[in-house]
Amino acid sequence: MRNVFLTVILTTTALFPSFLYAVNEDLAPESATGVQTQATVRARQQLVVTAHPLATQAGYNILQQGGSAADAAVAVQAMLTLVEPQSSGIGGGAFMLYWDNSAQKVTAFDGRETAPAAATEDLFLTTSGTPMNWWDAMVGGRSVGTPGVLAMLELSQKNYGKLPWGKLFNDAISTSEAGFNVTPRLHQLLASKINPGLGRYPQARQYFFTADGEPLPEGYLLTNPALADSLRQIAQQGATALYRGPLADKIITAIKQAKDNPGKLTLSDLQNYQAVERQAICQPFRQYRVCGFPPPTSGGVTILQILLLMALAEPQPLPPDSLEFYHLFTQASRLAYADRARYLADSDFVGVPVDQLLDADYLQQRSQLINPHRDMGQAHPGELPVAISQADDQSPELPCTSHFVIVDRWGNAVSMTTSIEMAFGSTLMAGGFLLNNQLTDFSFVAEVDGKPVANRVQPGKRPRSSMSPMMVFDENNQLIAALGSPGGSRIISYVAENLYRKLSSDISLQQAFNSPHVVNRNGVTELEAGTTAERFAEPLKALGHEIKIRDQNSGLHGFFRQSDGSWGSAADPRREGTALGN
Template sequence: MARFSPTIRGIFAVLLIGLSAVSARADGGLVSAADPRASEAGQAILRQGGSAADAAMAMMLALTVVEPQSSGIGGGGFLLHHDGTAGLVESIDGRETAPAAATPDRFLGADGAPLSFPAAFPGGKSVGVPGNIALMAKAHAKWGRLPWADLFQPAIRLADQGFVVNRVLAGRLSAMQGLWRDFPEARALYWVNGVPASEGTLLRNPALAAFLRRVAAEGPTAFYTGENAEAIGKATAGAAQNPATITPADIAGYAARERAPICGIYRVYRICGMGPPSSGAITILQILGMLERFDLTKLGKDSPQSWHLIAEAMQLAYADRDTWLGDRDFVDVPVAGLIDPAYIRTRGRLIDPARARGRYTPGKPLGALPRTKALSSEVPATTHFVAIDGTGDIVSMTSTIEGPFGSQLIANGYFLNNELTDFTFAPEKDGAPVANRVTAGKRPLSSMAPTIVYGPDGKPVFVVGAAGGRTIIMQVAKAIIARLDWGLSPRDAIGLGLVFFNRDSVILEQGGGLDALKAPLEAMGHTVAIAPLGLKANAAARTPTRWEGGADPRSPGVALAE
C-alpha cells in the first residue's frame, strides 16, 4: 500500500469516482452499480459477449475489492433473473446460514438479556456461512455465457494493480478506527502509516487477488473446502471479540437455493421479488396493495397526503413483516395469506386518508400460527446492482456482508459477514417463539428486495433494488411509486427523498427535500423527525425505445451502457 501518485489512469479514476450519479440510455445492454469500478467490470463483461448474469457476477466480485465495507464474497445475496427469450422470472437465495454451533441463546448475555448490537456484531459470533460464491456458481451454470474464470478478471486486476479509495470508503474507514484496535488483519490492509487510508490513496489487496485466481481456476469448491474453509474457521475461532466455531462441515454443506419468486399486482403492473428468508417482496406488495385505492398520480409527489398514505401503509406492512416472516425452511410463513388481495384490502381499509392511525398492529393472515413481534438488527449497509444484456436477460441482485465491514474479520483478503445479527436476539417474547430466532442451519430474515416490474404487455418495465438495512423495502416501494405513479426517471425515482419510521416517529430523510412535509404531517397526527437514513439504490427503466439506467445521487455509483 502506498500514497497514490497521479498517473493518467489514477486521475481518471478519481474524477470518475467523484461523479454524483450517472444515467445511461442503451439500445442494447446496460449495468448500474454503486461504484464506478464495478459498473465498468459489468460493462466489460457485456462487451465480451457475456450475459446479464455474467455481468452481475463480475460486479459482485469487483465490489468485493472496491466496496469492502458493504458486500463481497464473504457475505451473501439474493438474485432475481428474467429470461428475455422465455419470459421466465426466477430467483436464487444466497443468504448466509447459521453454523451448527448456533443456538437460540447465541445473542443473550450472561444475565439472559439480549446483547446490544455493538456488543454482538464484532468478531466470530455474528459470522454466517457465506453464500455469494455458491449463488454465483448456480447463476453461471443456469445463465452464464462466458467461461467462469473470465468473470473474475476485472476484480483480480483491481486487487492486483490497486484501486483508489473514494470518499465513501475513506469515511467508513475513519469511523471504524477505534474498533479496529482488536482487528490487526483489517488494519494491515486498509491503514497506511498507522492511520485509516484517506481519500485518494491507492490500495492493493494481493491476498484477495491470489484467492480470486484460485477460485477462478478451481471453481466454487476452492471457497467451500480446503484452505479457505480452514481460514474462515481460524478467523472466527481466533477472534479477539466474540470467538465462535464454524467448522469445515458447516462451510462445505452450504447450498444456494432456487426459490419461487413472489409476485403480485399493483394497478396494471406485475411486481416480482424475493420470497422468504427475504421479507422484501411480501412487504412491498402489502404496501403497494394498501395504496392501490388511492389516486397517487392525482395527488402527486409533493402532496403531504401522498406521504401520509405511504407512511400509514408502511407501518401496517412492517407490523406484519416483523411478526410473521422468517426462514420458510424452519418456520411456517403464511405467504399466500400475507399477499392475498382480499387480506391486503382489509388492511388498507385501516388507513384514514386524513389522520394518522397511531398504533400499528399485525393482522391475522390466513394460515398464520401464534407468534409474537420482535425486531431484527439490520443496519444500513449492503449494495445493489442491475445488469441487462442485449438479448433481454435481466439480473437484479442485492449483496451484503451486513454492517460496515461485516464482522471486521478477514479471511484471504475479504471481510467475513456479520449476518447472524439479522436474527432476532431474543428467541422468545411474551412466552411465544420468535419466527426469526437463531437456529443452526437457518437463514436470518432480510429486507433485501431485488425487484422486477412487468407492464401490461408482460414485458419488464422497471428493475430496482437498494441498500440500507430495514429501509430497503421502503426505498424500493417508494421508487416503484415514483416511477409508475409519478413518472420519474430511474435516477430521480431512487433519488427522491424517503419517509421511514422508528418506535417514536415518522422519519423524513434529512436532505431529501421533504422537510416541508413535517408540519402538514404533524397536523395529521404524526410525530415527525428529520434525520439521515443512509440510503443507496440502483435501477433501470424501459422507455418506448430503449433502457435507461440510473444510480442513486447519494452514492458515487454510475449506470453504463454496453
C-alpha cells in the first residue's frame, strides 16, 4: 500500500501561564515558524503520529519489521531524544496508555520522575524560608528528578514487545552519528533564549551553539556521537545501562558539577527507580467510554470531570464553535481545575479521592454551580471526605512536552505523553541527552495556613503532572481513538475540548484539532489569537468573563477510527507533527 507522509510546521508563539514563584507571563516558550495545512493520513494496518518526521519514520520502520506498538514507542522516544531535545528524552519521564487488543485491556504505564531520597519539603525554599525564584530553581541540578521514561518503556516492551530490545535503537543510533538537520522550530527556540540557563553549562552550550555563541542555524547538520554511544549501551544492556554503570555516573557528575545550583539526586536514587503499572480510569461519555491516566498526573481525572460536568449541565451536544460551547466549557473547566489544585497529587503518598471526584452525585451537585447566563467567577474546590484538610497548590508547570500515538497491525495501540518539563529541561547534559527539571512541578511550599499541600515535595514522590494521554472506546469495547498534547497545565483544556468536539459532533478529529482554543484554568478566559475565537470576546465579556487573547501552545496528535474501519491521523497545525501509515 502507498505510504503517506505529511509534515506540519510549528505555527504559534505561546506565552507562559501566570504562576507563583516569579515566572514571567510575557516570556514565550514556543516560537512561530509558519503554518501549513494538515491532512488526514488513512491507514488500515498501522499508523504512527509524532512530533518529528524522523521519529515518525523510526516508529514506522519498527512496525514494518513486525514490531508492536510497544516496540515502536521505544524507537520513537529514542529518536525524539535526538531530534526534539527541547521537549522530551531519555533524561525525562512519561505516561503511556497501552491497549492490548487481544486481551481487550488498557494499561497505564507510569514513567514519571521521582524526587531524590534526600529531598525535603524545603527543597525550593531560600534560606529565609520563602519560595525560590522559579528560574533559579529550574536551571541546574536542584530540579532534576530520577528519569523514568526508559524504565517505563522497558517494562511495557517486556510485556508487549515482539522484537529484540536492541533492534529498537538502530535508527536513533545511526541518525545520531550521521546527523540531522536543525528544524525551524529548534532554531527558533534556541534563538528566542526561551531557557535563560541554556548557555550556562559547557556541554549544552557547545552542543546547541556555534563557537561564536550563536544558536545553531536552521538546516545545520547536527551530530551527537555521545548520544549514539549512550543508546548503544542501552540497546546492549537494557534500561539498566541508564540506572547503573558509566551512564549513571555521568548523570550524577553533571548534577554535582552544577555548583551554582547542585541537586540531591544520587546513584542509589537511579538504582532504586521503578516504573509502575497502574489501572487506567474510565468513564462513560455519550455512547463512548473515555479512558485517561490516573494520578500522579492530574490529566485523566480533570478531563473526565470537564466532560461529565458539561454533559450534566447541558445534555444536548453543543455546536463545537459556538458561544454556548465556549461559556459552558470554561465553567466546567473552572470547577475541575479547582478540584485539581486541592486534591490531585501522587496517590502513593497522599490520599487522592479519585472515585469521589468522579462520583455521579458529586458531579451533579457541582454542575448546578454552572450559570448558563453568567461567568461563575473563581470556583472553589468541592468538599470531600478526605483524611486531612488540604491547601490548594499553585505549582508551576511549563509547556514543552511531546505526545505521540501508534497503532500496529494487530490493533494494539499506544498513547504516550513524554517530557523533560521546561524547554531544554534543567539545561544539564549527560551522555548526549538533556536532564529534566521535573521537580519544579512540585509545590514550592509544603503548607498554607497550617494545611499541607498534596503536591508538596517528599522523598521518592512523583510530582503532579497535567500530561493527558487518552483513549476512547465504543459500546463494544473497541478502540476508536487515541490522543494527547503538550502544553503544560493547558494540556487538560486542549485535550478536553477536542474530545468534546469530536465525540459530540460529526466533525473529523483533524477538524477538531484545527479549531481555535479556549482555555480557563479557573482564572481568565483565554481565546486563541488570530482565530475565529476572537469573535466571542465581546459576547463572553457581556457574560462576565475576563478575556485574554493570546497564542496557544498545543501539539495535539491522535487518530480516530473511520467509518470504513481504517485509522485516520490528526496532527496539530500549530507544530511540526507528521503521520505515516499504510
